[in-house]
Each structure stands twice: as structure tokens, then as C-alpha cells.
Amino acid sequence: MSAHYQDRDLVLPGDVLYEGRIRTGENTFRSQEVVFATRIGLVTYSQDNVYVVALESRYNPLVNDLVIGEVIDIELGEWIIDIGAQSDASLSIPDAVDRPFRTDFIMTRILDVGDTVITKIVDLDRRRTPILSILGPGLGKVYEGFILKITPSKIPRLIGKKGSMINMIIKETGCRVTIGQNGRILVSGPNREREEMVVKVIEKIEQEAHISGLTNRTQDYLKKLKEKLR
Amino acid sequence: MSKKPTTKKTAVRKPARSKKTVAWKRSDGRAFDELRNLKIESGVLPNADGSAYIEMGRNKIICGVFGPREMHPKHQAKPNEAVLRCRYHMAPFSVDPRRSPAPSRRDQEISMVMRSALEPAVFLERYPRASIDVYIEVLEADGGTRCASINAAAVALVDAGIPMRDLVAACATGKIEDKLILDLGDYEDKKGQSDMPVAYMPKLNKVTLLQMDGIMSTKEAEEAINLAIEGCKKIYEVQREALKKKYGIDQNQVKPEKEFQPEEVEEEPQSEEGHQ
Numbered sequence: 001m002s003a004h005y006q007d008r009d010l011v012l013p014g015d016v017l018y019e020g021r022i023r024t025g026e027n028t029f030r031s032q033e034v035v036f037a038t039r040i041g042l043v044t045y046s047q048d049n050v051y052v053v054a055l056e057s058r059y060n061p062l063v064n065d066l067v068i069g070e071v072i073d074i075e076l077g078e079w080i081i082d083i084g085a086q087s088d089a090s091l092s093i094p095d096a097v098d099r100p101f102r103t104d105f106i107m108t109r110i111l112d113v114g115d116t117v118i119t120k121i122v123d124l125d126r127r128r129t130p131i132l133s134i135l136g137p138g139l140g141k142v143y144e145g146f147i148l149k150i151t152p153s154k155i156p157r158l159i160g161k162k163g164s165m166i167n168m169i170i171k172e173t174g175c176r177v178t179i180g181q182n183g184r185i186l187v188s189g190p191n192r193e194r195e196e197m198v199v200k201v202i203e204k205i206e207q208e209a210h211i212s213g214l215t216n217r218t219q220d221y222l223k224k225l226k227e228k229l230r
Numbered sequence: 231m232s233k234k235p236t237t238k239k240t241a242v243r244k245p246a247r248s249k250k251t252v253a254w255k256r257s258d259g260r261a262f263d264e265l266r267n268l269k270i271e272s273g274v275l276p277n278a279d280g281s282a283y284i285e286m287g288r289n290k291i292i293c294g295v296f297g298p299r300e301m302h303p304k305h306q307a308k309p310n311e312a313v314l315r316c317r318y319h320m321a322p323f324s325v326d327p328r329r330s331p332a333p334s335r336r337d338q339e340i341s342m343v344m345r346s347a348l349e350p351a352v353f354l355e356r357y358p359r360a361s362i363d364v365y366i367e368v369l370e371a372d373g374g375t376r377c378a379s380i381n382a383a384a385v386a387l388v389d390a391g392i393p394m395r396d397l398v399a400a401c402a403t404g405k406i407e408d409k410l411i412l413d414l415g416d417y418e419d420k421k422g423q424s425d426m427p428v429a430y431m432p433k434l435n436k437v438t439l440l441q442m443d444g445i446m447s448t449k450e451a452e453e454a455i456n457l458a459i460e461g462c463k464k465i466y467e468v469q470r471e472a473l474k475k476k477y478g479i480d481q482n483q484v485k486p487e488k489e490f491q492p493e494e495v496e497e498e499p500q501s502e503e504g505h506q
Contacts, residue, residue, distance in 0.1 A: 014396030014433035038393035056391030086298040
């Protein structure tokens, strides 16, 4: 019955986190009475639980997530979309077009290979393949802006508590920022300089996501960037 | 009377002999249990999910990891677990004389050996139908590339965020002039009597790879394995440092903020001008 690390210490796969009976959270595994880490990350001990906040991980698709993906293939009645998960997602015609199906329907007029789309995961099928939809406000094909990629496990830090971080970035830069839970971020703003500001800030957040006091530091960094612009 | 001086002479000679045995050093001047200088860096390739660069002696190896991702061709996917694919490749300029870039039997063997050395450490069953691809490119070779590649691949797998039971460290032992040595270089590999690469998971205390070329007695082989495991433990520490370095935790959370403050001080006078 003992913890082997302090809260929020950096741990590596194979590190012993806890010996004794305890519930194990994400990125851990138990062998007999010993709990190990499986990913590089920050260990967190709560009252009856131990888990690791991963610093590196691939996207794990969950229902209702907003994701940004790229159309990589068209099959019979569905588009295959790369969302950076372990398997490619599928978007079928009823989830893309809100009107009755007609035989002269041409799929490439809606989405073609190479297009970027903002979509939502509506379901996971029996093989855990994500089923997507582009019916809904804010969803659909992307026409402008550019895409940034960060580690999906750092998305909560980018959003901040009740969106404090991302709202600050949007307010300070005046850009539109769409965050996909899969770590892809769409940035479109009034001019190139402001868009690049967002890119720099997000890169900084990714590098320093594990260090506390992030929102304040980001605010200072934004101010500094703004002054450079003038 | 005449015997005494002879005994004296031998008494003088003996320490000289023992000095000679103590002074036995390897062709590159290392002690028998000394590793070559080792440098590992993680996250060197921006487009890979995880990557690592290793310098082990004069070996220079770069490793990229992709996945877990959709398996192509699809028929190779396993319905119950992910497939770990390794590709070991030596650059044509990595050895003298130039080497053909086409995959050889040796490349195939090392790819297979690396896969089986890394597989026990990875939670493959968590990603059914997926593939995890490990690409190893040897830029400069100087003996023991399979061990160095395993060391780099383990770091790259952690950097890719693939769930693992433990890191894998690898190190070779061998025999030259009837003496056991650790971490063979190219010369020792070729001129030595025997060569034994070992891969080892330090936290779980498990050996994942054991190969041997040449001749060793049972006792020597046992000693060699233990020597290799000691070497692996030293390498493991370097791997850990390489992974931690990316997050600047060496200086324990203080350094990044310190780095930031002086910048702030420099910028302040400018901000005042801006406001005026």
C-alpha cells in the first residue's frame, strides 16, 4: 500500500506507480498487486484511483467527438476519412446529404479525395470503426484556413478550464479556431500574421502542456507576439 | 648461495607479469565491461508519430515509428491483435565498401529479430487489425547495429505513445583472446571468438532476445548473459534520460519558467514604447 511517486511526476512505461489494492485508471496496467505505467506521462493519484495523463498518445475515437479529417478514398456509398485514429473512419451518404437518395447522385460533388472535413463521430461500429456525420451546424467541408496537428492528449490543456485558454486566444487574435478532438486544429483569420500568431501560441502550449501556470504564461506570450506585430 | 639471487629475480618478475594482465585492454582502449559512448535523442522526425536517433560508438542510427494505424495490405492484419512490423535497412554509405541498398538476407534476419525482441514489450492486443511500423535506417555502422537499433526503437515506440509494459534495452557480449567483453565494436565482432546479443526488459527482469555466434563454454555463456544484462541496465538509464529530456524534467519543472522570465524582462521596455 504505497505510492512510488509524487503527484504529477513524469513516469515512463514500466515504472511502478503503486503497490497494493487500488483502482487503475487510463495508461496503467496491473500485474498481481503492482500497478505499472504504460505510457510516458504525468502520474496522478486520486483518493482510490491511480492514472497517467499521457504526454504522447494517438487519438482514441469516442462518440460525440468533433474531429477534423481528410477524405482519403471513396467507396460504394461511403467516404473513407483519415482522422488519425487506429482505423480509418467512414462517412456514408445518409450522414452527408439531408435529402432522399437518387440514382444519379454523384459523390465527388459533395466531397472528393483530398478534401478536409469537420465531422462528428456519431457511432462506433462492431469493429470500433468510427461512423461520422457532417449534418449539423459548423460541420462539413473546409474551404479556407490551415490545419495544425498536436498530440490529442494535450487538447484539454489547449481548451482550458471551461474554455478559458481557447477563448483567450480567439479574443486576442481575432481568428476562428476549430479544435478537433483528434488533435487537428483549423485556424482561419483576417490575415496571415494573425494566423501565424495562433500557430506559435499553440506550438508553445504543446511544448509546455505539462508545466503548471500555462494560461498565464500563454497570455504573456500572446501580448509579446502582439507587440511584435505593431 | 647461488639459489638466492634466482629467487630474487623471480620475485622481481612476478609483479611485472601481473601488471601486464591488469593492463590488458581492448583494441579501442576500453575496459572489458565498458560501453562505448552512447547518445540517444527522441522526437527527431517531425512527420513520424515517434522517433529516435542513437549514437552508440560509431554507429549512427535513426528510427521512426508509425501507428497504430490501418494495416495495408489488409489481409495481413490480425483480427485479435496489432501487427508489429520492423524494417531494418542499412544505407549504402553506412559501410566501406558501399553496400547495395536492396534488402539482404541479413537485413531480413535483423528485422525479424528486432520484431521478436520488441513484441513482448508492446500491448499489441489493444489494437486489433492495426499495424505498428518501425523503420530503422543505419546511417553509419560499426558493429552491434542490431542492439543499437533495438535501443533506438524502444525509445521511438514510447515517443509514439504506444502502450508498453517496459522499455527494451539491448547490448552484446562476446569473447576475444579468451576474455569476455561487453558491447563489441566492429573489429571485436569480426576478430573475436564469440558474440552474443542480448535484449532485456529491465523493470520486468526479462530477456527478450538471445542470440549467439561462435563458441563459449556453458560457464562463459552464463557469465556473458549476466555481463550483458549489466550493460543493458546502463543503457536503460540513458534511454530514460533521452525520453525525459524532451520534457525538460531534468531540471524539474523550474527551468522552462526561468527561461521564459528573462525574455519577458527584455520585452518590457518595448511594450512601454508601444503604449506611449
